[in-house]
Amino acid sequence: MTxxxxxxxxxxxxxxxLLFLALCAGFFLLxxxxxxxxxxxxxxxxxxxxxxxxxxxxxxxxxxxxxxxxAVPARLGLLSVGQSGQFYLGAFVGTFFVLRFPAATPAFIxxxxxxxxxxxxxxxxxxxxxxxxxRVGVNETxxxxxxNYVGSLLVDWxxxxxxxxxxNLGWPASPPFPEAAKLPSYLGSRLHAGLFIAIAxxxxxxxxxxxTRWGLMLRVMKSNRKVAxxxxxxxxxxxxxxMAMGGALAGLxxxxxxxxxxxxxxxxxxxxxxxxxxxxxxxxxxxxxxxxPLALVMGAIISASDALQLFAELPSAIAVVMQAMLFLSxxxxxxxxxxxxx
Amino acid sequence: xVAVLRQGRLxxxxxxxxxxxxxxxRLMVGESNLRKADRIPxxxxxxxxxxxxxxxAGDAFDSIENIGFTIAAGEILGIAGVSGNGQGLLADAxxxxxxxxxxxxxxxxxxxHREGAVRADYRRVSYIPERPLQNAVAAELDLMxxxxxxxxxxxxxxxxxxxxxxxxxxxxxxxxxxxxxxxxKAGQLSGGNLQKLVSARELGGLPSGSPDVPxxxxxxxxxxxxxxSATQAIYAKLFGYASKGSAVLWISEDLDDLLxxxxxxxxxxxxxxxxxxxxxxxxxxxxxxxxxxAE
Numbered sequence: 001m002t003x004x005x006x007x008x009x010x011x012x013x014x015x016x017x018l019l020f021l022a023l024c025a026g027f028f029l030l031x032x033x034x035x036x037x038x039x040x041x042x043x044x045x046x047x048x049x050x051x052x053x054x055x056x057x058x059x060x061x062x063x064x065x066x067x068x069x070x071a072v073p074a075r076l077g078l079l080s081v082g083q084s085g086q087f088y089l090g091a092f093v094g095t096f097f098v099l100r101f102p103a104a105t106p107a108f109i110x111x112x113x114x115x116x117x118x119x120x121x122x123x124x125x126x127x128x129x130x131x132x133x134x135r136v137g138v139n140e141t142x143x144x145x146x147x148n149y150v151g152s153l154l155v156d157w158x159x160x161x162x163x164x165x166x167x168n169l170g171w172p173a174s175p176p177f178p179e180a181a182k183l184p185s186y187l188g189s190r191l192h193a194g195l196f197i198a199i200a201x202x203x204x205x206x207x208x209x210x211x212t213r214w215g216l217m218l219r220v221m222k223s224n225r226k227v228a229x230x231x232x233x234x235x236x237x238x239x240x241x242x243m244a245m246g247g248a249l250a251g252l253x254x255x256x257x258x259x260x261x262x263x264x265x266x267x268x269x270x271x272x273x274x275x276x277x278x279x280x281x282x283x284x285x286x287x288x289x290x291x292x293p294l295a296l297v298m299g300a301i302i303s304a305s306d307a308l309q310l311f312a313e314l315p316s317a318i319a320v321v322m323q324a325m326l327f328l329s330x331x332x333x334x335x336x337x338x339x340x341x342x
Numbered sequence: 343x344v345a346v347l348r349q350g351r352l353x354x355x356x357x358x359x360x361x362x363x364x365x366x367x368r369l370m371v372g373e374s375n376l377r378k379a380d381r382i383p384x385x386x387x388x389x390x391x392x393x394x395x396x397x398x399a400g401d402a403f404d405s406i407e408n409i410g411f412t413i414a415a416g417e418i419l420g421i422a423g424v425s426g427n428g429q430g431l432l433a434d435a436x437x438x439x440x441x442x443x444x445x446x447x448x449x450x451x452x453x454x455h456r457e458g459a460v461r462a463d464y465r466r467v468s469y470i471p472e473r474p475l476q477n478a479v480a481a482e483l484d485l486m487x488x489x490x491x492x493x494x495x496x497x498x499x500x501x502x503x504x505x506x507x508x509x510x511x512x513x514x515x516x517x518x519x520x521x522x523x524x525x526x527k528a529g530q531l532s533g534g535n536l537q538k539l540v541s542a543r544e545l546g547g548l549p550s551g552s553p554d555v556p557x558x559x560x561x562x563x564x565x566x567x568x569x570x571s572a573t574q575a576i577y578a579k580l581f582g583y584a585s586k587g588s589a590v591l592w593i594s595e596d597l598d599d600l601l602x603x604x605x606x607x608x609x610x611x612x613x614x615x616x617x618x619x620x621x622x623x624x625x626x627x628x629x630x631x632x633x634x635x636a637e
Contacts, residue, residue, distance in 0.1 A: 210501055212499055213494065213499050213500075214496040216501060229439065229470065231464060
């Protein structure tokens with residue numbers, strides 16, 4: 001036992017990374033490829049040049065938001081799987097207002113307003129399951145899961161119906177966002193401000209959850225609701241609050257992706273970011289800072305798999321397998337440590 | 343044969359036959375530690391502090407029905423009964439934790455039973471519930487948080503523990519909670535030490551900023567799992583509140599202790615109070631028969 005816990009945590013993190021690489025190498029070997037060379041190819045595909053590196057960060061951004069969106073309710077013991085639906089609602093509500101901004105709205109008004117509206121939209125999609133859980137005890141996992149379908153269909157309805165841009169010649173998408181409502185991008189790439197918003201939120205929320213009275217109250221309520229209530233804490237109120245906060249975070253992912261990457265609202269914009277973020281949150285044990293590197297690795301795997309298809313002639317499904325390897329090593333090591341108490 | 347273990351050491355091994363209970367108690371706790379709690383004399387002026395009227399709660403399997411009683415300032419009302427006759431529900435309902443189906447609980451003229459989402463008044467009520475691991479502590483959190491749990495809503499926004507660590511150590515020492523480690527998780531304590539931890543919180547174990555004397559003290563099997571001397575120490579603190587003017591509601595299965603310390607004894611059977619008997623008129627046989635449901 002060292003008296004420097006961060007040193008021990010770092011050592012375990014390196015061990016986890018090595019196990020992950022070993023598992024991947026074994027899998028590549030089974031495919032009849034040279035394992036080290038293929039791992040090198042994956043690393044190059046994810047970080048090898050400016051384009052790959054920024055694309056990795058582009059994929060990381062929505063995963064990071066969605067992981068935070070799953071982790072915040074989990075701090076109260078709630079299992080929300082509604083990140084994808086909240087993502088769509090953020091994109092939907094954000095787009096609704098962006099398309100109604102007066103033409104001359106400057107960016108310094110348009111962007112905060114857009115983010116605020118998207119956050120509110122996502123929050124609403126978390127708030128309803130939260131309210132149902134708090135008031136009538138409906139299982140939040142089921143309601144958030146079902147709300148995912150509604151959110152996705154709502155966006156489909158909008159882009160196939162009333163919001164379809166007639167200039168698109170039948171292609172289902174909203175009219176493009178005005179320049180003032182596009183998040184700034186950097187390095188001449190698709191890397192956009194959303195990443196920095198997400199990192200700032202992760203750090204800020206981490207401080208909020210670990211250093212404040214509210215964070216302590218959540219820990220007590222998660223551990224024993226009855227004790228918390230007998231000490232004057234309003235469980236139901238906080239259920240609604242964390243569910244709405246989670247929803248807002250996923251909603252921000254939705255509008256960032258819509259505004260900075262697509263430039264317009266499209267069907268299927270959430271891709272698999274919701275569920276990937278959820279997995280990242282659970283791999284990180286709901287620790288908001290540990291979410292950062294794990295989201296980056298997930299983003300790297302997804303981004304590199306595109307490159308792999310081209311250079312290594314491997315199916316893109318390899319990304320899914322590598323995600324599973326990551327999952328196996330992170331949860332395996334964590335479970336082993338818990339059992340051994342180290 | 344009886345073997346007596348004390349703090350991990352074999353103290354005595356002798357034939358069970360001919361061994362008296364007082365001798366056994368002496369062996370278990372050691373000669374010097376055996377000190378019985380004083381009996382608090384019944385208050386002379388019966389000014390009711392707590393009034394419970396028509397209280398009903400629960401479901402088909404576990405319920406209380408139309409419970410009514412009063413407790414005066416400084417009075418100890420003992421609830422006798424075989425456990426599982428609604429004791430936990432009664433304690434929770436009076437403490438304002440669960441919403442009763444009917445009836446009311448009035449403390450010093452103000453209702454304290456639960457009506458909305460939050461307990462009406464947790465500051466003026468000290469409550470030691472049954473099964474502390476499930477009902478009284480946050481098992482994953484440390485002893486310091488668990489001791490301060492009733493104060494958390496009044497903490498400053500940015501947590502500052504300050505003197506809390508020392509206060510915690512003192513409280514753990516005062517109530518003999520082992521190990522005396524404020525950072526230990528509550529779930530790692532043994533049943534007896536958990537019971538002492540909850541007593542330390544509810545019976546004013548925190549030296550600084552400890553609350554004024556609570557209007558009502560509810561204790562549900564407060565000495566479960568404790569040895570003889572620890573039991574007497576808890577009794578001394580619990581009944582001490584009666585001498586300071588609290589109304590004390592004490593639920594116990596131990597008939598001898600009830601007959602010694604309670605000013606009145608109410609017998610709970612199948613969720614109803616069969617009869618309430620004054621200390622002077624109470625005897626083992628009557629109460630024992632009532633506990634089995636005999637009218």
